[in-house]
Each structure stands twice: as C-alpha cells, then as structure tokens.
Amino acid sequence: MDTIGQRIREIRKSRNLTQRELADRVGINFTYLSRVENDRLDDEQTPREETIQRIAKALHTDPDELLLLARRIPDAYRDRILARPGVFRKLLNLSDTALEEMLRQIEQQSGRSPSSR
Numbered sequence: 001m002d003t004i005g006q007r008i009r010e011i012r013k014s015r016n017l018t019q020r021e022l023a024d025r026v027g028i029n030f031t032y033l034s035r036v037e038n039d040r041l042d043d044e045q046t047p048r049e050e051t052i053q054r055i056a057k058a059l060h061t062d063p064d065e066l067l068l069l070a071r072r073i074p075d076a077y078r079d080r081i082l083a084r085p086g087v088f089r090k091l092l093n094l095s096d097t098a099l100e101e102m103l104r105q106i107e108q109q110s111g112r113s114p115s116s117r
Contacts, residue, residue, distance in 0.1 A: 002069060003039050003069060004036065004046075004047075004052075004066055004069035004070040005036050005037040005038060005039045006037075006039070007065070007066065007069055008022075008033075008036060008037055008055060008059070008066065009037040011059045011061050012037075012059060015059060015060070017059075019033050019034055019037070022055070022058055022059070025058040026051070026054045026055050026058050027054065028051065028054075046070050046071070046072070047070060049067060049072055049074070049075065052066045052067050052070055052072065053067075064077075
C-alpha cells in the first residue's frame with residue numbers, strides 16, 4: 001500500500017508538475033511538500049485535512065483517497081459513522097468473505113436501472 005507521500009508524488013509526476021509548482025498551487029512551502037512526499041514527517045506533522053483537500057484539488061484527484069492514506073477520517077465519513085454507530089459496528093464484525101459478498105450485492109443493485117427497483 002502506498003503512503004500519502006508516495007501517492008502525492010505519483011500523481012504530481014503524472015500531471016507533469018514540479019514540487020515547487022504544486023506547493024505554489026496549494027499555498028504551502030515546497031520543502032514541506034518534499035518532506036510529505038518523502039515520508040519525513042512525524043505523525044503530528046502530517047498534513048491537516050484542509051491541506052490534503054487543497055493538494056487533492058490542485059492534483060484533480062480524490063481527496064478521500066489521500067485522507068485515508070494519511071490515516072485521517074474524512075469529516076463526511078466521521079459524521080455518517082457517528083450518526084449510525086450500530087450499523088458500522090456490524091460491518092466491522094463481518095468476516096472479509098461476508099463483507100465482500102455484501103459489497104458484491106450492493107454493486108449489483110446499484111447497477112440496476114431505476115425502473116427495475
């Protein structure tokens with residue numbers, strides 16, 4: 001699994017951006033971005049959600065992916081979990097096999113046309 005730094009570097013390079021260009025777009029120091037990309041930050045120095053959101057926007061990528069790689073729970077996820085803790089507790093207790101089966105069923109249902117529901 002990639003780290004947030006590895007993933008940012010990978011996306012940045014695929015967009016043909018230098019660290020300095022990305023840092024300027026995000027409004028952070030390029031040396032800080034370098035430290036992020038090289039995984040040279042302590043846990044308390046990991047970018048805040050707001051910074052990760054700005055990085056994702058500048059890279060035109062999914063902010064949730066970067067947030068999760070940074071081991072930060074996106075606010076929208078946290079709010080949903082807190083609103084229905086029992087549901088998420090049940091999900092956590094499922095075996096991997098049962099969880100995969102449930103996801104497969106959800107994907108099949110979401111692929112149906114509205115008239116077939």
